[in-house]
Amino acid sequence: MKEMQVVVTMDCERPRTETHAQATGPRSYAESERFIRGYVAVAAEHGFPVSFFVHPEVALAHAALFKELAAKGSTVGLHIHPWKYMDGRYKAHFGGLSAGEQRAILSEAIGLWLHAFGTRPIYFRSGTYSANDATFAALVELGFRGSSTSLPGRVLPALNVNWAGAEPDPHRAHRCFRQLAGTMELAEMPVSVDSSVTVEKPGHRYHPDLRPDWRDMDVRRLAGNAVAQVIARAPAIPVVNLGTHNDNDYTDPDDRVCRNFRAELEEIHAACARAGVRPVGATVDAICDRVLAEPAREAEFAYV
Numbered sequence: 001m002k003e004m005q006v007v008v009t010m011d012c013e014r015p016r017t018e019t020h021a022q023a024t025g026p027r028s029y030a031e032s033e034r035f036i037r038g039y040v041a042v043a044a045e046h047g048f049p050v051s052f053f054v055h056p057e058v059a060l061a062h063a064a065l066f067k068e069l070a071a072k073g074s075t076v077g078l079h080i081h082p083w084k085y086m087d088g089r090y091k092a093h094f095g096g097l098s099a100g101e102q103r104a105i106l107s108e109a110i111g112l113w114l115h116a117f118g119t120r121p122i123y124f125r126s127g128t129y130s131a132n133d134a135t136f137a138a139l140v141e142l143g144f145r146g147s148s149t150s151l152p153g154r155v156l157p158a159l160n161v162n163w164a165g166a167e168p169d170p171h172r173a174h175r176c177f178r179q180l181a182g183t184m185e186l187a188e189m190p191v192s193v194d195s196s197v198t199v200e201k202p203g204h205r206y207h208p209d210l211r212p213d214w215r216d217m218d219v220r221r222l223a224g225n226a227v228a229q230v231i232a233r234a235p236a237i238p239v240v241n242l243g244t245h246n247d248n249d250y251t252d253p254d255d256r257v258c259r260n261f262r263a264e265l266e267e268i269h270a271a272c273a274r275a276g277v278r279p280v281g282a283t284v285d286a287i288c289d290r291v292l293a294e295p296a297r298e299a300e301f302a303y304v
C-alpha cells in the first residue's frame with residue numbers, strides 16, 4: 001500500500017431552533033456558515049478537502065456558500081434526518097421508513113436540491129447512519145451513485161441503526177443486504193472506526209468513529225488506530241473517512257472540538273508516516289469513482 005485516501009466530511013444540520021434543543025446543529029445559519037468555513041480552513045491546513053452532507057433546508061439557506069466551496073474542490077451531497085425534514089411530518093429515522101416512504105422523502109429533497117443548486121444530489125448520508133435493506137435500492141432508483149451511510153459495528157435499534165458485521169472498506173452496495181458488499185451501481189464509503197474499542201450501553205453498541213466531538217475519548221489514539229487497522233486490512237481502496245457536524249467553532253483554535261480535530265489530522269499524517277504510506281486528501285466522489293471503476297463481482301456462494 002502506497003497511499004491512504006483521507007476523506008474529511010461534515011454533516012450540515014438545520015439550526016436547533018428549527019428542530020430540537022437537544023439535536024445536533026448550530027444555533028443559527030450565520031454561525032453555521034462560520035463553522036463550515038473554519039472546518040474547511042483547518043482541513044486545508046493539513047492538505048485535505050472536505051465532503052459535505054447537507055440537509056435540504058441548509059442547501060437552500062447556504063446555496064451560495066456551497067456553490068463557492070464546490071468550485072474550490074468540495075463535494076456536496078444530501079443528508080436527511082426524516083424527523084428534522086421541513087415541517088416534521090416524518091416522525092422517523094431513515095431506517096424506520098418503508099421503501100416507498102424513503103423514495104418519497106428523497107424525491108421531495110431532490111426537488112429542493114434542484115431549487116438550490118440546479119442539479120440533482122448524487123451522494124447521500126442518512127442522519128444517525130440510520131438505514132434498512134431498502135435504502136441502497138431507493139438511492140439507485142433516484143439516481144444516486146454514492147453513499148456514506150454505514151458505520152461498521154454501530155447497533156442502535158431504537159434509531160433503526162444496525163451495522164453489525166458491516167463491510168469496513170469502500171465497496172459496491174448490495175441490493176438486498178446492506179452489511180455486505182454487492183454488485184450495485186452505488187458505491188458505499190463506510191465511516192472509519194477504531195474497532196479495538198467497543199462501547200456498550202443499554203440499547204447501544206458501537207466502535208468509536210473519528211468525530212472530534214468526543215469528550216471522553218483519546219481522539220489522537222482513535223485516529224492512529226483507525227489508520228493502522230485500514231493498513232492491516234490492506235483493502236483495494238484504502239480510505240480513512242471521518243466526520244462531524246456544523247455545530248462547533250472551527251475558527252477558534254482554543255475550542256475543545258477544534259483542538260481535537262487538529263490533533264486527529266496530525267495523527268493521521270503521523271500514523272501514515274510510521275507505516276510508510278502517503279496520506280492523500282480525497283472527496284467522496286473520487287472514492288466512488290474508484291469503487292465503480294472496479295467490475296461488479298458476485299461473492300462466491302457459500303454452501304453451508
Ligand SMILES: [Zn+2]
Pocket residue numbers: 011013024079081126127128
Ligand atoms: Zn445529521
